Amino acid sequence: MSVPLLAIDRVRKAFGGLVAVNDVSFEVAQGELLGLIGPNGSGKTTMLNLISGALSPTSGNILLSGQPIAGLAAHKIARIGVARTFQLVRVLPSMSAVENVVAGAVFGHNRLWGGEALTLARELLARVGLKGREEIPVAAMTYIDQKRIELARALASNPHVLLLDEWLAGLNPSELRIGMELIREISAQGRTIIMVEHVMDAIRSLCQRCVVMNSGTKIADGISASVLADPEVVRAYLGDDDDA
Numbered sequence: 001m002s003v004p005l006l007a008i009d010r011v012r013k014a015f016g017g018l019v020a021v022n023d024v025s026f027e028v029a030q031g032e033l034l035g036l037i038g039p040n041g042s043g044k045t046t047m048l049n050l051i052s053g054a055l056s057p058t059s060g061n062i063l064l065s066g067q068p069i070a071g072l073a074a075h076k077i078a079r080i081g082v083a084r085t086f087q088l089v090r091v092l093p094s095m096s097a098v099e100n101v102v103a104g105a106v107f108g109h110n111r112l113w114g115g116e117a118l119t120l121a122r123e124l125l126a127r128v129g130l131k132g133r134e135e136i137p138v139a140a141m142t143y144i145d146q147k148r149i150e151l152a153r154a155l156a157s158n159p160h161v162l163l164l165d166e167w168l169a170g171l172n173p174s175e176l177r178i179g180m181e182l183i184r185e186i187s188a189q190g191r192t193i194i195m196v197e198h199v200m201d202a203i204r205s206l207c208q209r210c211v212v213m214n215s216g217t218k219i220a221d222g223i224s225a226s227v228l229a230d231p232e233v234v235r236a237y238l239g240d241d242d243d244a
């Protein structure tokens with residue numbers, strides 16, 4: 001059997017007495033676009049923080065192409081090939097769009113410098129729909145454009161795995177369509193993606209498979225259409241602010 005690109009193996013994260021991630025295991029295949037869903041506070045962002053190295057697990061293993069990465073510093077994991085976007089966009093506001101993306105190329109897995117980094121940054125900005133706006137300071141750009149920049153910056157490191165933390169949140173309906181199309185395109189180019197998302201239409205339409213967490217525990221893992229119809233999953237969401 002071939003090694004999965006990413007293996008989460010009985011990963012646990014406790015904050016004092018609160019178990020935010022409770023012995024969760026799942027695998028992600030090369031090229032897969034996996035949805036990671038669950039009600040508010042179910043442990044999704046904590047899981048992304050464990051994969052990207054912002055947090056160390058209390059126990060369990062995380063393997064990227066068979067190599068253990070759990071507990072390594074975030075910058076090391078970035079170099080090995082994991083990039084992410086954040087729930088609240090994190091861009092460098094005083095810098096231009098292209099400078100932000102160059103930063104991703106310089107510090108990530110790819111590590112390009114100078115002209116090469118600049119060329120890649122311009123290509124990626126065009127790909128996310130920002131051609132002609134490369135030199136504008138990020139602070140002067142709209143929210144969706146800042147999200148595009150953050151995505152381009154993550155892609156600039158040419159990551160093996162791209163983690164999207166509610167990348168579609170806060171977009172209006174027409175921006176949402178554009179955003180979904182962009183994720184679809186990036187996935188079609190073969191990039192492996194885990195997307196944490198509350199927009200269920202996006203999960204249904206983009207992710208063939210999804211993993212569901214509730215109170216830190218994995219409660220479902222499978223084909224999105226059947227997982228979303230699973231009574232336990234529906235129950236987990238009842239009473240939650242699912243804005244889908």
Ligand SMILES: Nc1ncnc2c1ncn2[C@@H]1O[C@H](COP(=O)(O)OP(=O)(O)OP(=O)(O)O)[C@@H](O)[C@H]1O
Pocket residue numbers: 015018020038039040041042043044045046047
């Ligand atoms: N650094 C931390 N210290 C203490 N508790 C934390 C920390 N980070 C997360 N938690 C707690 O862990 C639980 C899971 O939080 P997490 O942010 O992972 O959930 P989530 O599924 O991403 O939620 P949402 O959909 O609302 O973003 C919550 O109870 C949260 O309060």
